[in-house]
Amino acid sequence: MLLPYLNSGVVEAGCDEAGRGCLAGAVYAAAVILPPDFQCELLNDSKQLTERQRYQLRPIIEQEAVAWAVGIVSPEEIDKINILNASFLAMHRAIDGLQVRPQHLLIDGNRFRKYKDLPHTTVVKGDGKLMSIAAASVLAKTYRDDYMNALHKEYPHYDWDKNKGYPTKAHREAIAQHGTTPYHRLTFNLLGDGQLSLPF
Secondary structure, eight states: OBSSSSSTTSSSEEEEEEEETTSOEEEEEEEEEEETOOOOTTTTOOGSSSSHHHHHHHHHHHHHHHSEEEEEHHHHHHHHHHHHHHHHHHHHHHHTTSSSSHHHHHHSSSSOOOOOOOEEEEEEEGTTBBBHHHHHEEEEEEEHHHHHHHHHHOGGGHHHHTTTTTHHHHHHHHHHHHHHTBBBBSSSSSSSSSSOOOOO
């Protein structure tokens, strides 16, 4: 059972990211402020939902949220600043995009880089505990999936419509056979053997 908020009477924004463990593509994050009386039985950690359920939830979250926004950090930026810093930056960009200023941030996970003067609480597995983080996880995941599906049309060899850039066997075999794309994260262990595949 998800909790509607952590602190009663405080404007809280839940934040989560998607795509951190991928070999290709940007990392996405979302920030969501839900009304305190928000109710949705289907809402859960996006990883516990089917693809259809996630896309079913997205318009509900967008219509009923007090405010929501998505932040993106490109593969080039990830290679420059590393994936942990990129995850923080994506969350910061999502918070930047909120039309309502939150008073407190709820962050999925156990680490975060402070955003301006706002207090925050990190919540391990928060997307399975708090509604606003769960909502953020749904938005981050679905918007990133849309992006990877679009990239798949440009580079169909890598099965991004299925693996979304994660390190599956087929994805790594495609990198070995076809090399890298401009969307691959070149600082990652792309082939799974400690070797980096160089771009053509």
